Amino acid sequence: MILFDNVSKLYPTQNQAALESLTLEIEKGEFVFLVGPSGSGKSTFLRMTLREEKPTAGRIRVAGKDLHRLSNWKVPHLRRRIGTVFQDFRLLPNKTVFENIAFALQVIGKPRRQINRDVPAVLELVGLDGKEDRLPDQLSGGEQQRVAVARAFVNRPLILLADEPTGNLDPGTSVGIMKLLDRINRTGTTVVMATHDQSIVDQMRKRVIELEHGKLVRDQSRGVYGYTR
Numbered sequence: 001m002i003l004f005d006n007v008s009k010l011y012p013t014q015n016q017a018a019l020e021s022l023t024l025e026i027e028k029g030e031f032v033f034l035v036g037p038s039g040s041g042k043s044t045f046l047r048m049t050l051r052e053e054k055p056t057a058g059r060i061r062v063a064g065k066d067l068h069r070l071s072n073w074k075v076p077h078l079r080r081r082i083g084t085v086f087q088d089f090r091l092l093p094n095k096t097v098f099e100n101i102a103f104a105l106q107v108i109g110k111p112r113r114q115i116n117r118d119v120p121a122v123l124e125l126v127g128l129d130g131k132e133d134r135l136p137d138q139l140s141g142g143e144q145q146r147v148a149v150a151r152a153f154v155n156r157p158l159i160l161l162a163d164e165p166t167g168n169l170d171p172g173t174s175v176g177i178m179k180l181l182d183r184i185n186r187t188g189t190t191v192v193m194a195t196h197d198q199s200i201v202d203q204m205r206k207r208v209i210e211l212e213h214g215k216l217v218r219d220q221s222r223g224v225y226g227y228t229r
């Protein structure tokens with residue numbers, strides 16, 4: 001589902017590469033934690049999977065597409081197949097919960113009938129039915145992240161990329177978000193999550209990929225967080 005073949009990335013202003021000769025494959029349906037110290041290249045990996053950044057060297061394949069050969073006009077089609085969740089939720093502040101999720105479907109041209117069917121279903125999945133008319137600032141942080149997860153998942157993406165999704169949440173709330181990501185993964189969606197959250201990684205026992213200075217230093221199935229900062 002995601003293949004990095006000898007990928008290096010040197011940002012224009014850098015003298016040390018953000019990723020260096022990275023080779024790894026993530027299969028359809030896997031749940032993978034990306035760990036490593038700050039600056040080790042986790043977000044760069046996620047951005048390159050979305051083709052927000054291009055490699056300096058090497059090849060990337062995502063959902064059957066060679067990103068090197070993908071023309072720019074096809075990039076939005078690729079991104080439709082990938083849901084994203086971030087630490088800071090990134091909800092539209094002036095739209096209700098319902099509208100935030102519906103918007104993700106409107107921009108890709110889904111008919112109103114489908115929106116009125118799919119949004120309530122995904123709100124139920126994330127445990128927010130009854131709160132569809134609230135604005136984001138009328139929700140707790142955990143609830144806002146549930147909206148963000150619902151928005152990322154409503155279009156049933158092949159892949160869900162999460163960049164420190166529990167970074168702003170307390171431990172109990174984080175566990176709730178992880179249960180949700182686990183449930184989404186069980187529907188067949190491949191989940192890749194960059195995180196510094198040791199207790200979550202240690203509890204979930206999923207595949208752990210560790211980066212250090214842009215290099216792969218560990219790839220462990222049913223792994224633990226492992227490194228100390």
Ligand SMILES: Nc1ncnc2c1ncn2[C@@H]1O[C@H](COP(=O)(O)OP(=O)(O)OP(=O)(O)O)[C@@H](O)[C@H]1O
Pocket residue numbers: 011012013014017018036037038039040041042043044045
């Ligand atoms: N747009 C950019 N331009 C220049 N350098 C960048 C850019 N984005 C990231 N970097 C550098 O690339 C390296 C990897 O950064 P990246 O954000 O991928 O790390 P990370 O593992 O996600 O860190 P964190 O855990 O703090 O989020 C760092 O040295 C960072 O300073």
